[in-house]
Amino acid sequence: MTPAKLFALLQYPLPHHLLSRLIGRLADCRVSWVKDLAIRAFIRQFKVDMGEAHEPDPSAYPSFNEFFTRPLRDGARPIGEGLVSPADGTLSQFGRLDHGRLVQAKGHDFTAADLLGGDLEAAGRYRDGSFATVYLSPSDYHRVHMPVSGTLREMVYVPGRLFSVNAATTHHVPNLFARNERLVCHFDTEHGPMALVLVGAMIVAAIETVWAGQITPLPRGGVQRIRFDTPVHLEKGEEMGRFKLGSTVVMTFAEPVDFDGLDAEQTVRMGQRLGEFG
Template identity: 30%
Template sequence: MKFRFSQDVPMFPHYSQLGHVVNDRRFVSWYVKQFRTTSQAGASVSGGSSNSQGNAFLVPGATVATLLMLGVLHARRLYDDKKVEEAREKGIEFEFQPDAKATFMRMLPLRSISRVWGFLTNLEVPVWLRPHVYRAWARAFHSNLEEAALPLNDYASLRDFFVRTLREGCRPVDPDPYSLVSPVDGTILRFGELKGAGAMIEQVKGFSYSVSSLLGASPLLQMIAEKNTQDESINSEQESTQREKSKKSWWRISLAYPKVRETVSECPMKGLYYCVIYLKPGDYHRIHSPVDWNVLVRRHFSGRLFPLNERATRTIRNLYVENERVVLEGLWQQGFMAIAAIGATNIGSIELFIEPELQTNRPRKKLLHSEPPEERVYEPEGVGVMLNKGDEVAAFNMGSTVVLVFQAPPSKPSKNNDASEFRFSIRRGDRIRVGEALGRWHDS
C-alpha cells in the first residue's frame, strides 16, 4: 500500500514560516537548472576529471546541507517562541520545570555540533545563490535586509551575513549623557536591582543563579560589596572576613591599576542592577558598548552550549552559568560595569573585537566545569581598554544572550531627598535595539 499526502496538509506545523520558500516550484526548478549549469561549467574547465566534478558539487551541496541543518535546528524554536508569546499576551508566566528533553540535551556533543555548524557557515556560497539564500533566511527569521551595509552578493558566506554591519545611522545612540543604552538588538527577559552580598538573578520563576557564579571571582565586585557593607555598618567580624578575602583576589589587578582601589573607596554608595537581553537568530548580532567605560579584565569560561531560547531557560538549571561565555569587566562614571556574552548551540564562537586573537569553543579532551576561567588583564597605560558609548565590542555568529551587571545611583532617594536614582525605562518582553535607553538617572 502506498501512502499519499496532500500538499495542503503540512507534516510539520512549525515549518509554516519557511513553507513559502519550499513551495515555490519556480524557484526550485530555477535552482536545479543553475545547479546543473555550475556543475557542468566546473567539469568542462577541469577537462571532465572526476575530481573536479566532485568539487563542482561540493560548495552548492554544502550550502544545501547547511540550510537543511538550519531548518531542523530552528523550526521548532520558532514554534515554541510563538507559543510563549501567546502565553505572555494572556498574562501567563512559565515556571521552572525540568523535563526529559533537558536531560537528553546534556548527553549531546553540542560543542562538536557547533564547531561543525561553524565550518559549514564559513563555506563560500556561490555568488548567484547568495541573494536567494539570504532572503530566505530573512523571511524566516524576520531580518531587515534594508539595513545591511553591503549588497547581498558581497557576503561570501553565511557567517559573513550573520555578523554583517549596518548602514550608518540605522542605530542612533541616545545622546543623553545620563542614559545607559542597550548593547544589542533583542528582547528584554529580566531586569532589576540586586540587593545584598549574595544577590541572585532570576533565570525564570522558581530558579535563580548568583552574580558571582556568572561573572566569576570578581575583585572589583568584592570590593564594591565590601564598601557597601561598611556603609551599612555591618558587624566588624563579617567586615574583616570580607576584607581579608578581597585582599588575595585583588592583588593582581591592584598592581596594574593602583588608582582603581582609591576610586572605589572614594565613590558614594551605589545600587547594583542587572538586565538580561535575548537575541533571536534574525536579530542584528553585534554587541556595542552601553556607556563610556574602561574595560579592565576579560574572562573566558569554557562551558556547555545549550540553546538559550525560552524553553531552555525554564527547563535547564544554571543555563547561563554552565554555558560558554566571555565576561568583560571594568569601571564607568557610576562604578562597576560588566557584560557577559553567553554562547549557545551553534554560537560557540564569540568574536571579541578588542581582542581578535581570543578563540572560544576550542576542542578539548575533557570539559571540567570546576576549572577556573582563562583571564586577561588589559593594561595599556594602566587604564585598560577605553570604550565609548556605541562602540562595537563583540559579535555572535547567530542569536544568543547578553547579561549586563552595573552600578548606578540607588533606586531609593538618599537622606537629602535628591532625585539622582537610576530608573529603568523598559518592561519585560519589550523589543529593544542598539542605542536605545535601558534606563536613566539625573545628575545630583
C-alpha cells in the same frame, strides 16, 4: 510534560560543542551557491530587513557568518540618553540584584559569582547593584555595543556547556547563564564597575571582541583571565563584540539603575534608552 520542557531536557545529552563547531564550519563556507542558498533561506525564514544593512545585497557576503554579523547602515540605530541597550533583542529580565542574585526567569535565579566564573571579589561589587539581560534571536542584528562608555580592565573566558538560551530553555534549565561557555568583560565606567557577559549558546560558533578578535572556542581548560597593559577605552554605542550565531548579553552594574517603565520580554534595539543611574 510541556513541549518547552521536553525541548530543554533533550539538550542535556547532546554534544553541544561538537554540534556548534560543525555548524560554525558550515557557516564559514565560501562556496558561492552554498552560502547564497543558506543566506536567502535564512532571510525568508526570519524576515530579515536587509534595508537596515550597510550592504543590502545578500550575495555580496563571502560567507554566512559574514552575513550574520553584518554591520548596519549609518544612522540605523540612534544612541539614546542614559543607559542604552547593548544589542537588538528581547529584554528578558532586568532590575536590582537581590543579595548578589540575578533573575534568569520566573522561578529561576543565579548568583553573580557563578556568572562571573566563581570570582567572589568581582561579584561583591554588584551585590546591591542592577542587571539587565538581552536575548538575541536569529533574526536580530548580532553585534554588541557599549551601553555606557568604559575602559576595559580584564577579560575572563569561562568554559561551560552550550545549551540554547531561548525562552523555553531559560525557563527550564537552572543556572543556564552560569552553565554556558561565556566571555566576561570587566569595565571601569563613570558609574562604577560594569561587567558585560557574552553568553555562548547552542550552535554559536564563536564570540569575538573588537580588541582581541575571535575568543571562543578556546582549548579546553579552566577559567582564563587576560589583563590589558594598554587601556582599551570604548565610548557609549561603540561596538565591543559580536556573536557568530546569536546568544545573550548579561550586564551587571555596581550602581542601581532606574529603568524606564520597561516590561520583561519586551523587544529592544541597540542604542535604545533603558534607564538612568540612580
